Amino acid sequence: MFSRKEQLIQRTGKSGVGRRSFLNLLVTEFHGTKSRDGKEQVLANLANFAYDPVNYDYLRELKVIKLFLETLSENNKILVRFAVGGICNLCSDPENREYVLRNQGIPLVSSLLSSPDEETVLSAITTLMFLITPPTKPEIASPQIINCMINVETSQKSIVSNIKPGSRVSILRVITKEDVHAFAQLTNDYNPIHVNSERNIAHGAFLNGLLSGILGTKLPGPGTLVVDQVLRFPKPCFVGDTVELSVEIVSMRAIISIVFLCIIFTNALENKQMREKNLTKETKKSHLPIGCYCGVFMSGQFKKGSKEQPNGNPALLQEHSETFPCNPVGNKICINRCLEIFVKHLPNSQAILCGSMGRDCVKERAYLFVKNCKDVWINSNLSPSREYCCKDGNPYKCPP
Structure with missing residues (x-):
C-alpha cells in the first residue's frame, strides 16, 4: 500500500517528474488558481498524498501542513473537509503531530466538532485522538470537547449510524487531458494510448484513484482501509468523457463489503466531431x-x-x-x-x-x-x- 523512496526513484526514472515535483505543482496551483472547483480538487489530491508516509518530508518542506491548518478557517465546507482529512492522514507521525500542536492545532480541529458536515466531524475526532499526548490530554479531554463528542455519538444523523446495506454514493467527473498527463507524470506511465493517440484513454489506475477518494471521504468515509479489491475494465474511458462513480454497501460486518461501478457518458461535442471525422474516412x-x-x-x-x-x-x-x-x-x-x-x-x-x-x-x-x-x-x-x-x-x- 505504501511506497519507499527507492521504489519511487526507480519507477520515475531520471527524466520523469518526481513525487516532490508533482506535489510542488499541486501547491503552486492551489495558491494560484481562482477557481473554487480547482482549489477543491487540488486539496483533495494533497489530502490523499498525506496518507503515505513517504510523502511526509515533501509535505513538510512544501508547507502543506500549514496550508491544511490555514484552510480550516475557510468558509468553504468542502475545503475544510479535505483539509482536516489531510491533517488526520498525517498527524499520526510524531514530527507532523508536533507541528500541528505547535500551531494551534487542537483549538482549530476541536472547533470543527460542531460542524454540520459529518465527514468533517469524524475526521476531527480521529485527529484529536492522534493528537493525544500526556501534555495535551487535559486540553483534549476538556468538558467542552467531551460534550461535543457525546453529542456526535448520540446524534441520529451520525454517518456511522446511517451506514447500512444499500447505502450508496455517486459522483460525476469529467476526465480531462490535464488529469491524464498529471497521472502519467506521477506514475511514469507514458503509454502512447494514454498520452499520444487520436483518442487518449484514461489510466485504469487513475479511475481507481477516484474511487479511493469516495471510499476515504464519502462512503464508508474517513478511516476506511481497502483490504481486497477486484477491478474489471470492459470498455475504455476517453479524455473528455464524463464518468459516474458509484459505491454501494453490500454487507456490514467487521469488514464492509462494497460494490462499485464506473459508468461512462461520452463527451457529446468531442465525440461528435471525432465521429464525423471517422465517418468521412469511412465514406x-x-x-x-x-x-x-x-x-x-x-x-x-x-x-x-x-x-x-x-x-x-x-x-x-x-x-x-x-x-x-x-x-x-x-x-x-x-x-x-x-x-x-x-x-x-x-x-x-x-x-x-x-x-x-x-x-x-x-x-x-x-x-x-x-x-x-x-x-x-x-x-x-x-x-x-x-x-x-x-x-x-x-x-x-x-x-x-
Whole structure:
C-alpha cells in the first residue's frame, strides 16, 4: 500500500517528474488558481498524498501542513473537509503531530466538532485522538470537547449510524487531458494510448484513484482501509468523457463489503466531431453505415412533433457496442438497448443531466433519441415523467 523512496526513484526514472515535483505543482496551483472547483480538487489530491508516509518530508518542506491548518478557517465546507482529512492522514507521525500542536492545532480541529458536515466531524475526532499526548490530554479531554463528542455519538444523523446495506454514493467527473498527463507524470506511465493517440484513454489506475477518494471521504468515509479489491475494465474511458462513480454497501460486518461501478457518458461535442471525422474516412473507403447511438436531448432543444433534427449536442451520448439491421426493426432494437442503459440510471438522472448538459434549464424534460445506420437522430418519444431544473451544473427543485 505504501511506497519507499527507492521504489519511487526507480519507477520515475531520471527524466520523469518526481513525487516532490508533482506535489510542488499541486501547491503552486492551489495558491494560484481562482477557481473554487480547482482549489477543491487540488486539496483533495494533497489530502490523499498525506496518507503515505513517504510523502511526509515533501509535505513538510512544501508547507502543506500549514496550508491544511490555514484552510480550516475557510468558509468553504468542502475545503475544510479535505483539509482536516489531510491533517488526520498525517498527524499520526510524531514530527507532523508536533507541528500541528505547535500551531494551534487542537483549538482549530476541536472547533470543527460542531460542524454540520459529518465527514468533517469524524475526521476531527480521529485527529484529536492522534493528537493525544500526556501534555495535551487535559486540553483534549476538556468538558467542552467531551460534550461535543457525546453529542456526535448520540446524534441520529451520525454517518456511522446511517451506514447500512444499500447505502450508496455517486459522483460525476469529467476526465480531462490535464488529469491524464498529471497521472502519467506521477506514475511514469507514458503509454502512447494514454498520452499520444487520436483518442487518449484514461489510466485504469487513475479511475481507481477516484474511487479511493469516495471510499476515504464519502462512503464508508474517513478511516476506511481497502483490504481486497477486484477491478474489471470492459470498455475504455476517453479524455473528455464524463464518468459516474458509484459505491454501494453490500454487507456490514467487521469488514464492509462494497460494490462499485464506473459508468461512462461520452463527451457529446468531442465525440461528435471525432465521429464525423471517422465517418468521412469511412465514406471515402467503403460507405459503411454507423452503428447504434443513444442520445438524450432536453425538450428545449427540439420542437415536439417536428421532423427537424434537435439543436446542439445531446446532454448524454452513448455508443452501443452492437450493430443492428438498417430497417425499422433494427431501429426498434436500438431504442430498446438504449432504453435499458438509461432506465438503469434514472434514480440519478437529475444530477447526471445537470452535470453534463453545460447550460441552465428550467422545467425541461429529457427525451431519448437514437441513431441507427444513418447519421440522423430518431426521436423515440420516450421521456421520464419529470421535469428538470439545473443551474451552474447542479439540480434544484423546480418551481411550481
